[in-house]
């Protein structure tokens with residue numbers, strides 16, 4: 001795939017296209033919007049399950065019916081705008097805040113007095129999440145950009161920069177991994193992040209950071225996943241240092257550092273860790289794939 005051009009630091013002075021899309025109607029209650037977002041996730045997962053199935057009539061009809069329901073809700077566009085609403089300050093702000101606190105505490109900004117810290121924001125709803133931090137140069141990407149300054153790009157298909165100077169210091173996956181419907185694609189996504197940093201063959205003091213945010217129930221209430229499971233899985237792919245983590249009422253924040261290159265990470269299969277009524281089915285698996 002052709003190397004994509006890095007977007008410049010977002011500037012509000014750039015001409016912005018007029019958003020002519022019809023107003024998205026949100027339910028007045030945040031509980032109802034949250035319910036619809038959860039329904040969208042379920043449909044997305046069901047769609048992912050059909051991905052590798054033969055296109056017989058039954059599968060075709062199922063696909064159509066899921067797509068129809070998603071469309072009736074307003075599609076990915078609606079979902080993103082509803083998520084943006086969830087990002088709004090009134091509901092706690094975007095997830096850059098926690099990350100910035102940790103980086104400042106760790107003294108990371110002082111490493112970047114001579115050059116910017118390069119941050120790849122995967123699944124960015126806004127290109128301005130990090131704009132007040134002048135030492136950060138952000139490349140925001142999304143499947144369905146909500147802004148001119150966000151590149152249209154599927155991270156799972158994205159090639160790492162060829163020019164070494166364009167490699168990243170930090171990759172952000174904030175509420176993106178849980179959006180991916182297929183547990184194996186989620187694992188691939190985590191492993192793929194490693195390609196975007198300086199290789200370990202290079203003599204460098206650059207850190208290689210991964211910022212991961214998941215809905216809290218993925219960590220605390222899944223049959224197949226937990227905090228310890230996440231740490232073990234991350235360690236097995238080279239992210240053996242968890243710099244810090246935080247669980248808020250709704251979200252789980254993790255900052256990992258890639259500390260070593262793992263040639264052959266183990267395969268992680270879906271396995272029940274804790275069963276029980278009311279638990280969800282969130283899982284991340286890994287397969288023997290080149291990533």
Ligand SMILES: C[S@@+](CC[C@H](N)C(=O)[O-])C[C@H]1O[C@@H](n2cnc3c(N)ncnc32)[C@H](O)[C@@H]1O
Nearest residue numbers: 083123142143144153154155156174175176179
């Ligand atoms: C819930 S929103 C998260 C937005 C924001 N990062 C946040 O923390 O609130 C999930 C976003 O991830 C995007 N996304 C999902 N899979 C992706 C992929 N493979 N490549 C790029 N973006 C992806 C979706 O299009 C959606 O806009």
